[in-house]
Amino acid sequence: xxxxxxxxxxxxxxxxxxxxxxxxxxxxxxxxxxxxxxxxxxxxxxxxxxxxxxxxxxxxxxxxxxxxxxxxxxxxxxxxxxxxxxxxxxxxxxxxxxxxxxxxxxxxxxxxxxxxxxxxxxxxxxxxxxxxxxxxxxxxxxxxxxxxxxxxxxxxxxxxxxxxxxxxxxxxxxxxxxxxxxxxxxxxxxxxxxxxxxxxxxxxxxxxxxxxxxxxxxxxxxx
Numbered sequence: 598x599x600x601x602x603x604x605x606x607x608x609x610x611x612x613x614x615x616x617x618x619x620x621x622x623x624x625x626x627x628x629x630x631x632x633x634x635x636x637x638x639x640x641x642x643x644x645x646x647x648x649x650x651x652x653x654x655x656x657x658x659x660x661x662x663x664x665x666x667x668x669x670x671x672x673x674x675x676x677x678x679x680x681x682x683x684x685x686x687x688x689x690x691x692x693x694x695x696x697x698x699x700x701x702x703x704x705x706x707x708x709x710x711x712x713x714x715x716x717x718x719x720x721x722x723x724x725x726x727x728x729x730x731x732x733x734x735x736x737x738x739x740x741x742x743x744x745x746x747x748x749x750x751x752x753x754x755x756x757x758x759x760x761x762x763x764x765x766x767x768x769x770x771x772x773x774x775x776x777x778x779x780x781x782x783x784x785x786x787x788x789x790x791x792x793x794x795x796x797x798x799x800x801x802x803x804x805x806x807x808x809x810x811x812x813x814x815x816x817x818x819x820x
Contacts, residue, residue: 602815604702605763606781609814610750611728612766613708615649615788617694618718619685624649624789626683627676631668636661649789650768652709652740676714686722687787689807693814694727700815705730705750707764707774709740730754741770744778751778763801763814766790772798783813 614620628645632638640660648656653672657665697704704727708715712733719725730753737745747764756762764775767788772795775782784800786792795803804810 601818602696602700603818604697604700605814605816606702606761608703608705608751608754608756608762609697610705610707610747610754610762610764610780612650612764612768612771613706613710613715613718615767615790616765616771616785617687617690617706617724618722619687619787620680620683620718621646621649621789622685623676623680623683626679627672630675631657631672634671635664635668646789650709650741650766650770652734655740673711673714677717680714680717681721684718684721687807689811691723691727693807693811694724696811696815698727700818702814703730703754703756704728705732705754707732707741707746707750709734709746711735741768742773742777744774747774747778747780751780765810765814769794769798772800775800783810785810 611617625642625645629639632640654669657668661668694704706728710733712735715731715733730750732746732750737749739745751759751762759779763781763783765783767785767790772782772784782800783802783804784795786805802813804813
């Protein structure tokens with residue numbers, strides 16, 4: 598990733614969980630703790646992974662509406678207490694953010710995670726200095742796959758043209774939200790999403806490594 602580069606899009610907005618932050622195991626274990634505590638059983642981990650990218654409250658309402666509030670509260674408490682222990686960095690992810698900033702791109706995050714939890718994750722992984730706008734769960738009334746959070750992040754970055762922006766995420770809802778917003782879309786395969794499912798929704802690019810992501814987002818500068 599050495600050399601001088603120019604951004605392919607002047608604005609790049611990222612999902613957080615499974616894209617910039619390796620929180621998949623943390624999320625699965627948080628769900629399982631909530632299910633064990635409240636329902637006395639666990640859930641299929643593959644089903645849990647398919648929920649990543651959606652707001653927690655919606656997943657719990659769909660799964661067990663009569664216990665949704667208690668499941669949600671139990672999840673949040675355990676997740677907050679165990680984030681520092683279980684969160685991991687994706688090798689090279691922070692460097693992609695650094696390279697985008699050095700190339701003059703504006704970088705934001707639009708996530709279905711609560712702002713407090715998202716900020717905690719970004720701080721722990723050293724991502725915060727490289728992100729100029731954060732849109733979290735509380736910032737919009739509707740969430741991915743609706744485009745509203747992405748468009749709000751674009752607005753907060755001072756841009757109004759989604760066609761000159763890209764959204765990067767690991768889930769089908771991320772690609773769908775980016776398309777609905779009128780942005781270019783890049784899917785990554787190291788998170789919770791299944792590559793075959795990502796391919797079906799036809800993102801503009803798919804990266805299996807952070808080096809590939811770098812090359813999808815940045816082009817060598819022409820001297």
